[in-house]
Amino acid sequence: MGRRPLIAGNWKMYKNCQEAVEAAGEISMLVADVLSDIDVMIAPTFTALAPVAEKIEDSPFFIGAQDIFWEKEGAYTGQISADMLISAGCKYVIIGHSERRQFFHETDDTVNKKIKAALDADLVPVLCIGETEQERENEKTFSVLDNQIKKGLEGFSPEDLKNLVIAYEPVWAIGTGKTATTDQAQEVHNYIRDLIGKILGTDLADDMRILYGGSVKPDNISELMAMTDIDGALIGGASLDPESFSKIAHFT
Numbered sequence: 125m126g127r128r129p130l131i132a133g134n135w136k137m138y139k140n141c142q143e144a145v146e147a148a149g150e151i152s153m154l155v156a157d158v159l160s161d162i163d164v165m166i167a168p169t170f171t172a173l174a175p176v177a178e179k180i181e182d183s184p185f186f187i188g189a190q191d192i193f194w195e196k197e198g199a200y201t202g203q204i205s206a207d208m209l210i211s212a213g214c215k216y217v218i219i220g221h222s223e224r225r226q227f228f229h230e231t232d233d234t235v236n237k238k239i240k241a242a243l244d245a246d247l248v249p250v251l252c253i254g255e256t257e258q259e260r261e262n263e264k265t266f267s268v269l270d271n272q273i274k275k276g277l278e279g280f281s282p283e284d285l286k287n288l289v290i291a292y293e294p295v296w297a298i299g300t301g302k303t304a305t306t307d308q309a310q311e312v313h314n315y316i317r318d319l320i321g322k323i324l325g326t327d328l329a330d331d332m333r334i335l336y337g338g339s340v341k342p343d344n345i346s347e348l349m350a351m352t353d354i355d356g357a358l359i360g361g362a363s364l365d366p367e368s369f370s371k372i373a374h375f376t
């Protein structure tokens with residue numbers, strides 16, 4: 125069976141509860157016709173998760189969180205557990221987004237713990253990896269990705285990771301309007317799939333969905349999706365507007 129495409133929106137710190145509910149309602153109508161062929165996921169802020177889930181209750185599109193904490197419960201002021209995400213209606217969770225790595229001290233070690241917490245609770249982790257502009261210029265792209273993947277996925281079996289999604293997001297392409305060329309993206313996606321194959325087996329690698337992220341827009345999604353190893357997209361800016369997100373979800 126082929127890999128089922130996933131179009132995922134990351135709303136970052138945009139949209140309060142009312143705005144998120146309104147946009148999610150529009151999206152659920154706009155994408156209804158594609159949900160038999162692809163998965164669609166939206167990740168609103170924590171506070172909007174439950175109201176958004178309630179709003180789209182009857183629509184088979186998915187809700188994701190933008191982060192998770194690895195402990196089950198305890199005195200961890202401000203943190204959110206896997207169980208809390210599930211009870212708010214989440215199915216997915218974005219882990220290790222470059223903004224969290226850059227601004228909130230996320231490391232490959234914390235990413236690893238968060239993936240474990242997500243998997244233990246049956247949440248689907250979307251592991252974000254990617255190189256900075258300087259790392260690319262210094263030809264470090266592949267070694268950076270190697271590290272992020274090997275450390276992030278340390279200790280898991282292929283069976284554990286059967287639902288894992290990887291999002292390749294070159295940091296220099298996020299929110300900058302600079303997209304990797306389709307060839308650049310395909311080259312890296314192919315490298316990631318090969319690497320997963322080497323460390324976890326080709327069965328898992330063949331089935332794993334690898335998303336591209338970084339300035340994805342309605343006018344560049346089709347050529348990205350035409351690449352063999354690109355199975356979907358993680359979209360920031362262009363996911364905020366229901367119309368443009370829906371156009372992306374209609375990439376075919």
Ligand code: PGA
Binds near residue numbers: 134297299301337340
């Ligand atoms: P962007 O963000 O689409 O605004 O570049 C992508 C992301 O951060 O996931």
